[in-house]
Amino acid sequence: MNGLARVCWITAPLYAVLGMSFGIYMAASGDHTLAPAHGHLNLLGWVTIALYGTFYTVMPQAAEGRLARLQVLLAQLGVIVMAPGIVFAILGMGEGLAKAGAVLILLGALLFLIIVVRATGRSAAGA
Ligand code: HEM
């Protein structure tokens, strides 16, 4: 497995453990105020990063180069900024962090789109 896929596959379950612990804490306390932060930590951290990791495992040639490293960096920074950003937004402590996280997440997804189009085009040409 290439290094970039491994980064995704190690961080995704880490986000899952954090997100699920957050969920259990909410369920146990009965306080669901921060549910959107829990949901997005799981969905952007566990699910989305695992999907990126799956793609980079299936198509290792797509993981080569700076663009792919930048893509994973943006996705990771997005999760790390967005999850606490949603907590801050819900608690009325400002929306700046959530907005910055959303932009990072979106840029990561756009870059992923470009990487997928390029890599699948190359493999289709080689087939
Ligand atoms: C140990 C595992 C988990 C526990 C105990 C848990 C617990 C909870 C609780 C208590 C809520 C609030 C429900 C409500 O107020 O209606 C919630 C909401 C949610 N959870 Fe989880 N959860 C877990 C795992 C996950 C995972 C793995 C995902 C996604 C892959 C996920 C996605 C969501 C979403 C999207 C919401 C709704 C967020 C919103 O209202 O905006 N959860 N969860």
Ligand code: HEM
């Ligand atoms: C830039 C990225 C994203 C932004 C800015 C964003 C924003 C939001 C907002 C504002 C809400 C409403 C929260 C509330 O009602 O309190 C929401 C809910 C939700 N989002 Fe996202 N989201 C993003 C990415 C995603 C992704 C990638 C997924 C799934 C993989 C997702 C799944 C959900 C789900 C399941 C809900 C809860 C819907 C419900 O409670 O009916 N979001 N999101």
